[in-house]
Amino acid sequence: MKKALAVVALTLCSALSIANAQTLKVGTEATFAPFEFTDEKSNIIGFDVDVIKAIGQEVGLDVEVVNQPFDALIPGVLTSQLDAAIAGITITEERAKQVSFSDPYYKAGIDAIVRKADAQKYPTLDSLKKSRLCAQIGTTGADVANKISGNVGTYNTVVEAFMELKNKGCEAVLNDRPVNLYFLQTKNEKDFYEIPELYNGEEYGIVVSKQNKDVLEKINSGLKKIRENGTLAKIHEKWFNTKE
Numbered sequence: 001m002k003k004a005l006a007v008v009a010l011t012l013c014s015a016l017s018i019a020n021a022q023t024l025k026v027g028t029e030a031t032f033a034p035f036e037f038t039d040e041k042s043n044i045i046g047f048d049v050d051v052i053k054a055i056g057q058e059v060g061l062d063v064e065v066v067n068q069p070f071d072a073l074i075p076g077v078l079t080s081q082l083d084a085a086i087a088g089i090t091i092t093e094e095r096a097k098q099v100s101f102s103d104p105y106y107k108a109g110i111d112a113i114v115r116k117a118d119a120q121k122y123p124t125l126d127s128l129k130k131s132r133l134c135a136q137i138g139t140t141g142a143d144v145a146n147k148i149s150g151n152v153g154t155y156n157t158v159v160e161a162f163m164e165l166k167n168k169g170c171e172a173v174l175n176d177r178p179v180n181l182y183f184l185q186t187k188n189e190k191d192f193y194e195i196p197e198l199y200n201g202e203e204y205g206i207v208v209s210k211q212n213k214d215v216l217e218k219i220n221s222g223l224k225k226i227r228e229n230g231t232l233a234k235i236h237e238k239w240f241n242t243k244e
Protein backbone atom coordinates (compact mmCIF):
# COMPACT_ATOMS: atom_id res chain seq x y z
CA MET A 1 0.00 0.00 0.00
CA LYS A 2 2.74 2.35 1.03
CA LYS A 3 4.61 1.48 -2.14
CA ALA A 4 1.56 2.11 -4.33
CA LEU A 5 1.06 5.50 -2.73
CA ALA A 6 4.66 6.42 -3.28
CA VAL A 7 4.35 5.46 -6.94
CA VAL A 8 1.24 7.61 -7.30
CA ALA A 9 2.96 10.52 -5.55
CA LEU A 10 6.01 10.16 -7.76
CA THR A 11 3.94 10.01 -10.94
CA LEU A 12 2.02 13.09 -9.86
CA CYS A 13 5.21 14.95 -9.07
CA SER A 14 6.81 14.22 -12.40
CA ALA A 15 3.58 15.08 -14.25
CA LEU A 16 3.52 18.39 -12.40
CA SER A 17 7.13 19.17 -13.07
CA ILE A 18 6.65 18.45 -16.78
CA ALA A 19 3.63 20.76 -16.81
CA ASN A 20 5.69 23.42 -15.02
CA ALA A 21 8.86 23.07 -17.06
CA GLN A 22 9.20 26.23 -19.05
CA THR A 23 10.15 25.76 -22.68
CA LEU A 24 12.59 28.27 -24.04
CA LYS A 25 11.98 28.89 -27.74
CA VAL A 26 15.39 29.77 -29.15
CA GLY A 27 15.94 31.06 -32.68
CA THR A 28 19.01 30.31 -34.75
CA GLU A 29 20.11 30.41 -38.40
CA ALA A 30 21.36 26.96 -39.25
CA THR A 31 23.85 27.55 -42.07
CA PHE A 32 26.70 28.75 -39.87
CA ALA A 33 28.83 25.68 -39.22
CA PRO A 34 30.16 24.67 -36.77
CA PHE A 35 27.96 26.91 -34.61
CA GLU A 36 24.62 25.90 -36.15
CA PHE A 37 23.88 23.74 -39.16
CA THR A 38 21.77 20.73 -40.10
CA ASP A 39 22.73 17.06 -40.24
CA GLU A 40 21.55 14.67 -42.96
CA LYS A 41 18.26 14.20 -41.06
CA SER A 42 17.68 17.99 -40.91
CA ASN A 43 18.32 18.13 -37.14
CA ILE A 44 19.84 21.44 -36.09
CA ILE A 45 23.24 20.70 -34.53
CA GLY A 46 26.40 22.59 -33.61
CA PHE A 47 28.37 24.34 -30.87
CA ASP A 48 25.62 26.86 -30.10
CA VAL A 49 22.93 24.17 -29.96
CA ASP A 50 24.98 22.17 -27.44
CA VAL A 51 25.67 25.33 -25.40
CA ILE A 52 22.03 26.43 -25.12
CA LYS A 53 20.86 22.85 -24.35
CA ALA A 54 23.52 22.47 -21.64
CA ILE A 55 22.45 25.81 -20.15
CA GLY A 56 18.80 24.70 -20.24
CA GLN A 57 19.68 21.48 -18.47
CA GLU A 58 21.52 23.34 -15.69
CA VAL A 59 18.67 25.74 -14.97
CA GLY A 60 15.71 23.42 -15.63
CA LEU A 61 14.47 24.87 -18.91
CA ASP A 62 13.44 22.78 -21.90
CA VAL A 63 14.99 24.21 -25.04
CA GLU A 64 13.37 24.20 -28.47
CA VAL A 65 15.67 25.43 -31.25
CA VAL A 66 13.97 26.89 -34.33
CA ASN A 67 15.52 27.90 -37.65
CA GLN A 68 14.98 31.47 -38.94
CA PRO A 69 16.75 33.89 -41.28
CA PHE A 70 19.61 35.67 -39.46
CA ASP A 71 18.08 39.13 -39.85
CA ALA A 72 14.78 37.88 -38.35
CA LEU A 73 16.33 36.76 -35.04
CA ILE A 74 16.50 40.08 -33.19
CA PRO A 75 13.04 41.15 -34.50
CA GLY A 76 11.74 37.72 -33.33
CA VAL A 77 13.06 38.38 -29.81
CA LEU A 78 11.70 41.94 -29.84
CA THR A 79 8.20 40.74 -30.76
CA SER A 80 8.34 37.84 -28.24
CA GLN A 81 8.03 35.22 -30.95
CA LEU A 82 11.35 33.95 -29.65
CA ASP A 83 12.46 33.79 -26.01
CA ALA A 84 16.11 33.98 -27.05
CA ALA A 85 18.44 33.70 -30.04
CA ILE A 86 21.80 31.97 -30.34
CA ALA A 87 23.50 32.15 -33.74
CA GLY A 88 27.10 33.24 -33.33
CA ILE A 89 25.64 36.67 -32.66
CA THR A 90 28.32 39.27 -31.99
CA ILE A 91 27.76 41.55 -29.02
CA THR A 92 27.67 45.07 -30.49
CA GLU A 93 26.73 48.43 -28.97
CA GLU A 94 24.20 48.95 -31.74
CA ARG A 95 22.36 45.69 -31.01
CA ALA A 96 22.66 46.17 -27.24
CA LYS A 97 20.49 49.29 -27.61
CA GLN A 98 17.62 47.00 -28.67
CA VAL A 99 18.16 43.72 -26.85
CA SER A 100 20.03 42.25 -23.89
CA PHE A 101 23.05 40.02 -24.38
CA SER A 102 24.12 37.23 -22.06
CA ASP A 103 27.69 37.18 -20.81
CA PRO A 104 30.05 36.38 -23.70
CA TYR A 105 30.46 32.64 -24.46
CA TYR A 106 32.82 32.62 -27.46
CA LYS A 107 35.64 34.82 -28.83
CA ALA A 108 35.59 35.34 -32.61
CA GLY A 109 36.44 38.06 -35.14
CA ILE A 110 36.08 38.93 -38.81
CA ASP A 111 38.45 37.98 -41.61
CA ALA A 112 38.32 37.50 -45.38
CA ILE A 113 38.37 34.61 -47.81
CA VAL A 114 39.50 35.19 -51.41
CA ARG A 115 39.96 32.90 -54.40
CA LYS A 116 43.29 31.08 -54.10
CA ALA A 117 44.38 32.40 -57.50
CA ASP A 118 44.14 35.94 -56.02
CA ALA A 119 46.21 35.24 -52.88
CA GLN A 120 49.12 37.42 -54.11
CA LYS A 121 46.81 40.16 -55.32
CA TYR A 122 45.10 40.51 -51.92
CA PRO A 123 47.68 40.00 -49.19
CA THR A 124 45.88 42.22 -46.64
CA LEU A 125 42.35 43.40 -45.84
CA ASP A 126 43.36 46.90 -46.93
CA SER A 127 44.20 45.60 -50.43
CA LEU A 128 40.44 44.91 -50.84
CA LYS A 129 39.47 48.57 -50.50
CA LYS A 130 38.49 49.01 -54.16
CA SER A 131 36.90 45.57 -54.52
CA ARG A 132 33.38 44.21 -54.65
CA LEU A 133 32.86 42.22 -51.42
CA CYS A 134 30.32 39.62 -50.29
CA ALA A 135 28.77 39.01 -46.87
CA GLN A 136 25.73 37.65 -45.10
CA ILE A 137 22.96 40.23 -44.66
CA GLY A 138 22.70 41.96 -41.28
CA THR A 139 26.03 40.65 -39.99
CA THR A 140 29.12 42.27 -38.57
CA GLY A 141 30.93 40.81 -41.62
CA ALA A 142 28.71 43.02 -43.81
CA ASP A 143 29.51 46.03 -41.57
CA VAL A 144 33.25 45.40 -41.96
CA ALA A 145 32.87 44.95 -45.74
CA ASN A 146 31.11 48.30 -45.86
CA LYS A 147 33.97 49.92 -43.96
CA ILE A 148 36.64 48.36 -46.18
CA SER A 149 35.20 49.09 -49.64
CA GLY A 150 31.54 50.11 -49.36
CA ASN A 151 30.82 47.99 -52.44
CA VAL A 152 29.04 45.01 -50.91
CA GLY A 153 26.68 42.29 -52.09
CA THR A 154 24.67 40.74 -49.24
CA TYR A 155 23.11 37.28 -49.17
CA ASN A 156 20.72 35.47 -46.86
CA THR A 157 23.36 32.90 -45.94
CA VAL A 158 27.13 32.88 -45.90
CA VAL A 159 27.01 29.72 -48.05
CA GLU A 160 25.48 31.84 -50.86
CA ALA A 161 28.19 34.47 -50.34
CA PHE A 162 30.85 31.77 -50.83
CA MET A 163 29.11 30.63 -54.02
CA GLU A 164 29.15 34.18 -55.32
CA LEU A 165 32.89 34.37 -54.59
CA LYS A 166 33.44 31.14 -56.49
CA ASN A 167 31.43 32.50 -59.44
CA LYS A 168 33.58 35.67 -59.41
CA GLY A 169 30.64 37.87 -58.45
CA CYS A 170 32.88 39.39 -55.76
CA GLU A 171 36.54 39.36 -54.71
CA ALA A 172 36.20 38.33 -51.05
CA VAL A 173 33.78 37.10 -48.41
CA LEU A 174 33.92 38.93 -45.07
CA ASN A 175 32.74 36.66 -42.30
CA ASP A 176 33.51 35.25 -38.86
CA ARG A 177 36.93 33.62 -38.81
CA PRO A 178 35.97 30.32 -37.07
CA VAL A 179 33.23 29.75 -39.65
CA ASN A 180 35.61 30.60 -42.51
CA LEU A 181 38.21 28.17 -41.16
CA TYR A 182 35.68 25.41 -40.63
CA PHE A 183 34.40 25.94 -44.18
CA LEU A 184 37.91 25.67 -45.64
CA GLN A 185 38.71 22.56 -43.58
CA THR A 186 35.49 20.59 -43.92
CA LYS A 187 34.59 21.43 -47.51
CA ASN A 188 38.17 20.79 -48.53
CA GLU A 189 38.02 24.02 -50.49
CA LYS A 190 41.30 24.15 -52.35
CA ASP A 191 40.12 27.08 -54.46
CA PHE A 192 39.93 29.48 -51.51
CA TYR A 193 42.51 31.27 -49.39
CA GLU A 194 42.16 32.98 -46.01
CA ILE A 195 43.88 36.38 -45.72
CA PRO A 196 45.81 35.91 -42.45
CA GLU A 197 44.62 39.09 -40.77
CA LEU A 198 41.85 39.57 -38.25
CA TYR A 199 39.89 42.81 -38.71
CA ASN A 200 38.86 42.90 -35.06
CA GLY A 201 38.06 40.75 -32.07
CA GLU A 202 34.40 40.04 -31.35
CA GLU A 203 32.50 38.10 -28.74
CA TYR A 204 29.30 36.11 -29.09
CA GLY A 205 26.38 36.47 -26.71
CA ILE A 206 22.90 34.98 -26.41
CA VAL A 207 20.17 37.50 -27.23
CA VAL A 208 17.18 37.99 -24.91
CA SER A 209 14.52 40.70 -24.77
CA LYS A 210 15.27 43.57 -22.39
CA GLN A 211 11.87 42.86 -20.76
CA ASN A 212 12.85 39.28 -19.99
CA LYS A 213 15.26 39.80 -17.09
CA ASP A 214 14.35 36.47 -15.52
CA VAL A 215 15.38 34.49 -18.62
CA LEU A 216 18.58 36.53 -18.96
CA GLU A 217 19.51 35.75 -15.35
CA LYS A 218 18.81 32.05 -15.83
CA ILE A 219 20.89 31.93 -19.02
CA ASN A 220 23.80 33.72 -17.33
CA SER A 221 23.70 31.47 -14.30
CA GLY A 222 23.56 28.35 -16.50
CA LEU A 223 26.43 29.68 -18.60
CA LYS A 224 28.50 30.29 -15.47
CA LYS A 225 27.83 26.75 -14.29
CA ILE A 226 28.76 25.07 -17.58
CA ARG A 227 31.93 27.18 -17.70
CA GLU A 228 32.86 26.15 -14.14
CA ASN A 229 32.01 22.46 -14.45
CA GLY A 230 33.95 22.00 -17.69
CA THR A 231 30.94 21.35 -19.96
CA LEU A 232 31.66 24.42 -22.09
CA ALA A 233 35.28 23.30 -22.62
CA LYS A 234 34.02 19.84 -23.60
CA ILE A 235 31.60 21.32 -26.15
CA HIS A 236 34.45 23.44 -27.49
CA GLU A 237 36.64 20.39 -27.84
CA LYS A 238 33.87 18.47 -29.62
CA TRP A 239 33.48 21.09 -32.37
CA PHE A 240 36.96 22.65 -32.58
CA ASN A 241 39.29 19.91 -31.29
CA THR A 242 40.74 22.36 -28.78
CA LYS A 243 39.69 23.26 -25.25
CA GLU A 244 39.50 27.01 -25.94
Ligand code: GLN
Nearest residue numbers: 032087088089090139140
Ligand atom coordinates in the same frame (compact mmCIF):
# COMPACT_ATOMS: atom_id res chain seq x y z
N1 GLN B 1 28.88 37.15 -35.78
C1 GLN B 1 28.25 37.74 -36.91
C2 GLN B 1 27.19 38.71 -36.47
O1 GLN B 1 26.76 38.67 -35.40
C3 GLN B 1 27.67 36.71 -37.88
C4 GLN B 1 26.62 35.85 -37.28
C5 GLN B 1 25.95 34.90 -38.25
O2 GLN B 1 26.02 35.05 -39.46
N2 GLN B 1 25.27 33.91 -37.76
O3 GLN B 1 26.77 39.52 -37.22
